[in-house]
Amino acid sequence: MTTNVLLLAFLIGVIAGLRALTAPAAVSWAGFGHGILNHTAFWFLGRLPAAIIFTVLALLELVNDPRPSTPSRLKPSGLIPRIVTGALSGACLAAVDAESIALGCVLGAMGALVGAFAGYHARAGLVKALKVPDLPIALLEDAIAIGGKAVAMNPLEFPQLYFYYAAANYNLKHLDLAEVNARRATELDNAHEIPRAELLLASVLIAKGDRSGGLQHFRKYLEIVPKAPDAEQVKRAIAQLEAPGDAK
Numbered sequence: 001m002t003t004n005v006l007l008l009a010f011l012i013g014v015i016a017g018l019r020a021l022t023a024p025a026a027v028s029w030a031g032f033g034h035g036i037l038n039h040t041a042f043w044f045l046g047r048l049p050a051a052i053i054f055t056v057l058a059l060l061e062l063v064n065d066p067r068p069s070t071p072s073r074l075k076p077s078g079l080i081p082r083i084v085t086g087a088l089s090g091a092c093l094a095a096v097d098a099e100s101i102a103l104g105c106v107l108g109a110m111g112a113l114v115g116a117f118a119g120y121h122a123r124a125g126l127v128k129a130l131k132v133p134d135l136p137i138a139l140l141e142d143a144i145a146i147g148g149k150a151v152a153m154n155p156l157e158f159p160q161l162y163f164y165y166a167a168a169n170y171n172l173k174h175l176d177l178a179e180v181n182a183r184r185a186t187e188l189d190n191a192h193e194i195p196r197a198e199l200l201l202a203s204v205l206i207a208k209g210d211r212s213g214g215l216q217h218f219r220k221y222l223e224i225v226p227k228a229p230d231a232e233q234v235k236r237a238i239a240q241l242e243a244p245g246d247a248k
Contacts, residue, residue, distance in 0.1 A: 005097045006107060007180070009090035013108035014177065017073075017115020023089040023108075025054035025108045031092075040095035042088075073116050086112025118174055129212035157186035163197045170204055178204045186217075195224040199234070206241070215241055 016023035031037035031046020044050060064070055071077050090108020155247070166181035182201040189197055195203045198221040206214035218238050222231060 004094070005094060005099050009093045009104045009107040010092055011084035012112020013088040013113075014115035015110040015111075016089055016108065017082050018119045019053060019058065019061055020082045020085045021058040021080075024085050025058040027089045027092045028054045036094060036096045038236045040092070041101070042095055045092060051184075068077075073119070076185040079113075079116055082112045082116050083109045086110075086115070087164070119172075157192060159185045159197070162188065163194050163200065166197070166200055166204070170200065170207075175204055175208050179208065186220075193223045195221055199222065199230075201247070211241055 004040035012027065015026070025035075027052040028045045030052045031042070032048055035046065035227045037043050037046035046136050073079060086108075087105040087109040088131065090111065091105040093108075094101050094104025162181045162185035166178045166185060169175075169178040169181065176239070179201070182197060182204055185197040186201055187195065189195075202214040205211075205217065215238060218234055218241075219229070221229065224233055225231070
């Protein structure tokens with residue numbers, strides 16, 4: 001199985017972990033709009049009725065999730081559906097590339113577990129740290145799930161999607177996902193249309209303790225846009241990181 005398919009199967013699982021029905025809805029619409037499922041065992045998911053049903057269910061989930069009466073996603077009633085839809089979505093993406101459906105299923109299920117637990121703890125932590133109601137953080141999580149769906153189902157052509165998804169994950173302290181998507185944004189942005197992807201990647205790396213990598217991407221940002229409005233601020237950050245007394 002190729003690295004791209006491995007990553008997409010895992011990411012679609014993470015999305016299922018955040019919102020159980022957003023992932024199969026994305027796969028279903030991709031199957032209907034682009035015919036990617038036509039020659040797979042999951043062809044029926046690429047039909048319009050399936051896409052509509054999953055979309056309605058996904059919208060109902062988005063509306064219902066912020067309600068206090070909604071059970072925790074970590075309880076069996078919330079976790080099992082996420083694992084199932086993550087596994088199904090991962091298997092579909094593996095089948096599209098004629099790869100191992102079993103491995104796609106496992107990766108999707110693993111991604112769902114990561115998304116469920118990471119999303120739960122990040123959301124609870126932000127509500128407590130920011131002292132805000134749960135609803136704004138829940139809406140931010142919705143945006144991440146929807147943005148992640150767009151990334152997974154629109155590979156390569158849209159570095160902006162990777163950038164926005166990376167930024168959302170950085171704000172929620174999902175640093176590993178933020179790094180993966182920020183790196184992808186910088187790799188795909190050959191025309192340097194979103195130079196702030198370099199700045200974002202630098203911030204992510206520094207937050208993870210990689211000061212050398214952070215410095216590299218701070219410098220790359222200034223190389224691309226030497227007269228950026230925040231150039232002086234970035235230069236000060238570089239100087240602080242380079243100061244001998246600040247080295248770790």
